[in-house]
Amino acid sequence: MDKFDFRKSYPELYSPGRRDFALVQVPHLQYLAVDGHGNPNTSPEYAQALECLYPVAYAVKFRSKNELEQDFTVPPLEALWRAADMSAFTAGDKDSWDWTALIAQPEWITAGMVEQAVAAVAAKKDPPGIDRVRLLPLDEGLSAQILFVGPYDDEAPVLARLHDAWMPEHDLAFNGDHHEVYLNDPRRTAPAKLRTVLRQPVRPDSG
Template sequence: MDKIDFKKTLDSYQAKRGVFRLVEVPPLHYLMIDGHGDPNTSPAFAEAIETLYPIAYKLKFASKQGLGRDYVVPPLEGLWWADDMDAFSNRDKSQWDWTLLLLVPDWIDQAMVDAAVEQVAAKDPPARLGDVRFDLLDEGLCVQTLHIGSFDDEGPVLQKLHEEFIPSQGLRPIGHHHEIYFSDFRRTAPDKLRTLLRQPVAQASSTD
């Protein structure tokens, strides 16, 4: 049985450091949990991660055993925004809103997700199990790049992305800032972190 690694097979997971790339991201299904506050200090953030992964692994095993389709559990992803976007530039993380995501293969349906949640609930259920939802994210046209280093060093890359590259392509940002964590930030040194940075975009109007 071949084991699919979506980091290698999905074009939307491909990015290079120092290169801004336009990519059409297809609609994808995810396990999702919403939250608010500083990810470094918010208990809800850690609880969200501790909730998503048990469900993801139940789905992986159900797919392998029941459907004969095995895969590597995809990397953790996050959507980030704030009511006042200045909270990003001044790194006021207490004002940040977020949604944590884990990609679900397109052959897995709601019934399989419900069954996986029930299995996780049956033994030592994680704190935020009732907050998980299975939903579609349709980002469409996006710009993305690979950042290597600390999350707090993303600022210059994002500034160049938003103030130089996106306007130069006749585009404007829409939707939420999206990060894909190729490294486990709980175990990796900050300067070694590999993070895909993505921004959904649309054509700029003549009034933009």
Template sequence: MTKADLKREITTYAAPRGRFQLVVVAPARYLALDGRGDPNSAPAYRDALATLYPVAYRLKLASKTVLDRDYGVMPLEALWWADDLDTFTSARDKSRWHWRLLNLVPAWLTAVHVAAAQDVVARTGHAPAIADLRLEPLDEGLVVQTLHVGPYDEEGPVLAAMHEHVTAEGYALTGRHHEVYLSDPRRTAPARLRTILRQPVTRG
């Protein structure tokens, strides 16, 4: 059985470091959970992670054993937003952040497969946000993205520069700030964390 490497197959899961790239992101579907607050301390964020990963791996198992199609579970992703953009770029007031955690679902898996995986995971009793998990479509279209290497708390200046670049090139921000976490923070030193920073845009 061949194991699909979707992170390689979907070209937008790579971004250049040190410059901003304009690309079109194809529509996709994700496991999704919403919440608010500092991801370092908010119980809702911890509960979302404890729910998202078991369902993602259950889906992978079902794909491999039932459909004979194996794949690597995709990286954690998140949409972030706030009433005041400065909370991302300068103030970095995480208590005011809203977030939507995401994990990409391969195109060949259906809502029926997702519901079955949720049901199995729910019966374990170890997925505190399982009732709120859903399959969410996302069609971002045109985006500007870059690769940030380093601690999450050092993203602010990069985001500010990205926003300035977008305006200077005649585009406008639209949609929500999107991050793709290519590194596992449990196993990677902060200085080596690799994160794609993505911002949907439209021609101004």
């Protein structure tokens, strides 16, 4: 049985360069998703979201393997971030952020399969917020991205350069939520070695 791997199938999304921002066309993808608000470093809601997402992701994986004979590697955690004022990102004002925690799912996974996986996890563990897990389709399209290496709290200057210099220089405007892909596990990785894809959907700036 072949095993689908997002990193191998979409290297342009998971292995960008780190020297400068580059444009990429992000295809239609779907994700397990949980919405929330607040600082991910201190918000119990964010920790609860991860405690729901991972069990559901593995429940979906095993159901797909056993019932459909289609296996896949559970991809890394991702998240969408949004704020009423985009300067909240460059200022590091994390308490004002809204977020959607994500784990990508292959195209053959259906909402019904996710609902069954949620019910199975709820029957065994019933973690807080399990009923908030849903399947989210996402069409980001044209996006600017870069690989950032280092602590999450050091991203602000890179995002300031994207927002205040690179995008204006290329006549681009915001066209969706800030997107991050966490390529390694912060519980097992030194902060200086954390690798994060920073992505921003964009569109031509009409002025």
